[in-house]
Amino acid sequence: MMSTQATDHDERSMDARGGEPLKRSLARALRRQKIRALLLIAPLLAFIVLGFLMPIGSMLFRSVENPQITDILPRTVVALADWDADSNELPSEAVYTALVSDLRIAIEERTAMTMARRMNYEMAGFTTMVRRASRPLRRLDDDATGPFRELMIEAHDDWGDVATWRALKAYSSPYTVGYYLSAVDYTMVSGEIEPLPDNRSIHLMLFWRTAWMSGLICFLTLLLGYPVAFLLANVKERYANLLLIMVLLPFWTSLLVRTSAWKVLLQEQGVINQLLVWIGLVADDNRLAMINNKFGVIVAMTHILLPFMILPLYSVMKTVPPSYVRAAKSLGANDWTAFWRVYFPQSVPGIGAGAILVFIMAVGYYITPELVGGPSGMFISNRIAHQWNVSGNWGLVGALGTILLVAVLVLYWVYDKIVGIDNVKLG
Amino acid sequence: MALPTYATPLQRTWYYGFRVICGLIFFFLMFPIAVIVPLSFNAQNYFTFTPEMLALDPEGYSLHHYVDFFTNPDWQHAMWNSLSIAPMATLVSVSLGTLAAVGLSQSHVPFKRVIMAVLISPMIVPLIISAAGMYFFFSTIGLQGTYWGVVLAHAILGIPFVIITVTATLVGFDNSLTRAAASMGAGPVRTFFKVQLPLILPGVISGALFAFITSFDEVVVVIFVGSAGQQTLPWQMFTGLREQISPTILAVATLMVGLSILLLATLEILRRRNERLRGMSPG
Numbered sequence: 001m002m003s004t005q006a007t008d009h010d011e012r013s014m015d016a017r018g019g020e021p022l023k024r025s026l027a028r029a030l031r032r033q034k035i036r037a038l039l040l041i042a043p044l045l046a047f048i049v050l051g052f053l054m055p056i057g058s059m060l061f062r063s064v065e066n067p068q069i070t071d072i073l074p075r076t077v078v079a080l081a082d083w084d085a086d087s088n089e090l091p092s093e094a095v096y097t098a099l100v101s102d103l104r105i106a107i108e109e110r111t112a113m114t115m116a117r118r119m120n121y122e123m124a125g126f127t128t129m130v131r132r133a134s135r136p137l138r139r140l141d142d143d144a145t146g147p148f149r150e151l152m153i154e155a156h157d158d159w160g161d162v163a164t165w166r167a168l169k170a171y172s173s174p175y176t177v178g179y180y181l182s183a184v185d186y187t188m189v190s191g192e193i194e195p196l197p198d199n200r201s202i203h204l205m206l207f208w209r210t211a212w213m214s215g216l217i218c219f220l221t222l223l224l225g226y227p228v229a230f231l232l233a234n235v236k237e238r239y240a241n242l243l244l245i246m247v248l249l250p251f252w253t254s255l256l257v258r259t260s261a262w263k264v265l266l267q268e269q270g271v272i273n274q275l276l277v278w279i280g281l282v283a284d285d286n287r288l289a290m291i292n293n294k295f296g297v298i299v300a301m302t303h304i305l306l307p308f309m310i311l312p313l314y315s316v317m318k319t320v321p322p323s324y325v326r327a328a329k330s331l332g333a334n335d336w337t338a339f340w341r342v343y344f345p346q347s348v349p350g351i352g353a354g355a356i357l358v359f360i361m362a363v364g365y366y367i368t369p370e371l372v373g374g375p376s377g378m379f380i381s382n383r384i385a386h387q388w389n390v391s392g393n394w395g396l397v398g399a400l401g402t403i404l405l406v407a408v409l410v411l412y413w414v415y416d417k418i419v420g421i422d423n424v425k426l427g
Numbered sequence: 428m429a430l431p432t433y434a435t436p437l438q439r440t441w442y443y444g445f446r447v448i449c450g451l452i453f454f455f456l457m458f459p460i461a462v463i464v465p466l467s468f469n470a471q472n473y474f475t476f477t478p479e480m481l482a483l484d485p486e487g488y489s490l491h492h493y494v495d496f497f498t499n500p501d502w503q504h505a506m507w508n509s510l511s512i513a514p515m516a517t518l519v520s521v522s523l524g525t526l527a528a529v530g531l532s533q534s535h536v537p538f539k540r541v542i543m544a545v546l547i548s549p550m551i552v553p554l555i556i557s558a559a560g561m562y563f564f565f566s567t568i569g570l571q572g573t574y575w576g577v578v579l580a581h582a583i584l585g586i587p588f589v590i591i592t593v594t595a596t597l598v599g600f601d602n603s604l605t606r607a608a609a610s611m612g613a614g615p616v617r618t619f620f621k622v623q624l625p626l627i628l629p630g631v632i633s634g635a636l637f638a639f640i641t642s643f644d645e646v647v648v649v650i651f652v653g654s655a656g657q658q659t660l661p662w663q664m665f666t667g668l669r670e671q672i673s674p675t676i677l678a679v680a681t682l683m684v685g686l687s688i689l690l691l692a693t694l695e696i697l698r699r700r701n702e703r704l705r706g707m708s709p710g
Contacts, residue, residue, distance in 0.1 A: 030535060033533060033534070033535055034535050034536065034537055036530075036533070037530045037531070037533040037535065037536045038530065038536070038537070039530070040526050040527060040529055040530025040533075041526075041527045041530040041531060041536075041542060043523055043526065043527070044523040044524060044526065044527035044546065044586065045527070045542060045545065045546070047523060047582075047583070047586075048545055048546060048548070048549070048583065048586065049545065051561070051564070051579060051580075051583050052548070052549055052557065052560075052561070052583050053545065053548070054564070055560040055561050055563060055564030055565075056552065056556060056557065056560035057560075058560070058563065058564065059556075059559055059560035059563050059564075060560075062563075224452050224455070227445065227448055227449050227452065228449055228452050228453070231445070231446075231449045243453070245691070245695075246453050246456055246457055247456065248691055249457070249460065249687065249688065249691060250456050250457070250460060252640065252687040252690055252691050253460055253683070253684055253687045254640075254643075254644045254661065254680075254683045254687065255644055255646075256644065256646060256661045256664050256665060256668075256680075256683075257460070257463070257680040257683050257684060258459060258460070259668070260463070260664065260668055260676055260677070260680055261459035261460060261462065261463045261680065262459055263668060263672070264462070264463060264466065264474045264677065265458075265459055265462060267474060269473070269474060269475055270474055270475060271462055271466075271474075271475055271476065274475045274476065303455065303456070303459065306455075306456060307456075335438065335441075360551060363553070364552075364553025364554060364555065364556075366553075366554060366555050366647055367646055367647065367665070370669070371665070371668050371669065381553060381554075381555040384555050384556075384559070385555055388559055394563075397559055401553075401555070401556045401559060404553055404556065405552060405553070405556055408551060408552065408553060409551075412544075412548075412551045416540075416544065
């Protein structure tokens, strides 16, 4: 078609239709193509950005927002600005006057407990203090004048404690790093950043546990997955397809089904204990505790994530030419050397892909640790859910979530560098 | 990897030893699924094999737990919820996802890597974070606790799978076919439905199966975004496993294993058909 056109318009063969230079016409066609591609992507991109990225962004933003104190106790915050937190003296009567007028408005507008709950996250007992103070404050006449300090201290001793005021001052800015501090077991209730007491430190331990258990699970899936992938890649295709079904069926089986299967198997009255008792390895009154602990989580998650290790390994090993190993052997390498020096290095990209994939999935796990983990097998996701459900501490949910998300995104970036997201294969 | 005739005894031992090890790993993979199927027919309310079951006595087996599943209003409600949410979520993610995948497979797409990373992100972000984020957002716009809220949330989770499978099929797509269609006067819409879609259909279907199973399996997001009215099958199982664990769960689990086998078989048929069409295997 091109050639006939060229002969028809021989005199201006470098010009497209209408006498326009070819270069410009091509550029326009390219631009149109780009716009068309973007228009096709636009609806989905808008959907994901609006329905997924922005919600997550705004949720994470809660981790630095701290409007409760400035909104509900505005006068107190202003009055406290002049108070020196390092002097071991209580704030002046003016601060107490400001607090009383703020609290009376807050009680009327029913916002006092919102503020109290916010402070309670940092300092246990704050809700009691506010609740005790609200009784005499409600009875107070509109034109009542001090002394309010005695009134407040009488309502609850802690209103006369310098520590209370230090905490209030420390958390009174509209934006705070406070949630991030508590996400890593630190606090600034005293105005200084210091570690939380050991009995309240849980997050760093949970982050660490999530990391090492995910690492161990990742290693176990590699240990179990490598031989299977090797076998799949090196038997006749007919057998490989049959064996692959045994990998794909668990892969396609519901996560909840597999978790409940493990729960049933590992129970004290479960099938495995029954078998061990029957063989005589374990006494009937001394059955193994394999559930609601770390062991249960590791076994169940290794099983659940194993296909995610085998499939990338298999897809890489399939491409390793068998002639390389034969060549190594013909040059005098024994079986082990041929494997270790020739085959194994070529399977490393598969190991990288599988390991990062399994690790990324493992660190975010919630269902399995929740169902078979018990308190000692809890992951950081379970803590986030707990903070959300039980404490309603959304700022802390945001802070813990941000830390977890940043870790996952770093791994995702590494995965993209090593494997490329467009090379992800499924099934 | 056949054993040569000149293999030493050590090589022989390793050859068989390796197969035994692999056999044990395959056993580990299949064992939990294989055990719950017979257990779901247990006549007693136990989670172990009763002596009657081990003796293969018909008395030890019954459909008791299945009857409970199909008559208990809670489980039925959950099943219908799952069956009405998953197809709709699949429809949303497949239609938007296929469109975007076609766009992404064009030769000149600006910011392709960034767009791809954004579209795949719902698969990577830990579910608990997605769930909490979507909860706040959906409450703001009034979709929290509604059918459509759950459908949209599940559609978002299914999209990465559709994108991955459809772009993978489009890699082998010959673009001169669409040009040929266009040169013969077909508009872009007609070209898509008559030429491109039939060719990429296997990818679209397997993407749809992934999206379906993602929604059908999902617990965390539905707990946050949904309310009691949207209680799905996995949600019901999750509460059941956490509180009083009833053997009916095993019957549900067995039915869900059946569903997985069905999906797996469909995918396998699609794969064979695809290979045959591309002339990769004679079968």
